[in-house]
Amino acid sequence: MAGERSGEIGSEVWTIPNILSMLRLALVPVFLVYIVLGDYVVALVVLVVASLTDLLDGFLARRLGQITRLGQLLDPAADRLYIFAALVGLAAQQLVPWWIVVIIVARDVFLLILGVVLANHGFGPLPVHQLGKVATFALFFGLPVIMLGLAFPTIAPVSEPIGWAITLWGAFLYWWAGIIYAIETSRVIRIPRVADDSRSDTLGQGG
Template identity: 30%
Template sequence: MNLPNLLTSIRLVFIPVYVVFFGQGHYGAAFTIVALSILTDVADGYIARKRNQVTYVGSMLDPLADKCMMITVILTLFLEKLIPWEAVAAILIRDVGMILGSLVFHFRGKKMPSANMLGKLTTVFYYAAILLLILQLDIAVWILWFAIAFSFFTSFVYIGQLRHVNQKA
């Protein structure tokens, strides 16, 4: 267990903590938990690369922690009627599709492209939308729709990279 993997594990622990705070109407505390999750996500990636502590476990847990937090937050915001069901459906379709597709390629022994800046930017857009949604700002839903559209664009880019990487093999 290295520091980056510990930080990723902490992000997983943040999920039920967020649910408790949000569910009790403590939106400021919920906002803080999401903000801390973002900071630990940035920190674990930076530390892993800087200290050469990138591990197989970390490369699997990190996106899992991101997706679990994202889906949890989206679902809680939906249950509070802060985002439309269409946005939730679009996010779930894209994320479940990406997860299942990655699993299929992984178990078939295919090479997976490394994370790129578009994927990181997608995460930034999603987190910005989530933080604005928790604060219940009017522009938040528009930012969320932009993040969703951008995430589908990045998915198509990723699929192209996946095909390219595996054609060379």
């Protein structure tokens, strides 16, 4: 329990929150299979279970002081995998266009490139921006609302327009957050160069 109370991040692997996150990841292929099979009711049930474990592992991590580096990696990874699984599964059924899959995946590839640039300059990943969290939530909420209309056709006239509106807004915010990360990356990688330039100027004046 020292992790939460001391403000430190643990390196443990087999904590209760991490096991829940692993279970959540293990359900991703199950979720995808049911989408591809067109059984949207079961797919939604799997997604609800995964969402509940997401809430539970976050609560337990804070409550038990079991915040770990592994947990910080697993949690956002699971969110993205569920979004990708929903997009790919629905696109494979020709229920959503492939261009939206490309837009979402391209943004994460873009962030991966930014991470490589930061690493090459000796920096770790940037802190998660609040806008990025909102965008992820919008996608994680909008796609299931679209699926809800597929599972229960009687509510489709209401759920699908709402789901699409939230999903498209989420995609826009997803890239907006990506641009903010790019600007911040550009600012961060210039810091050591500025320091080196000022240091060389000082040395030149002294000589």
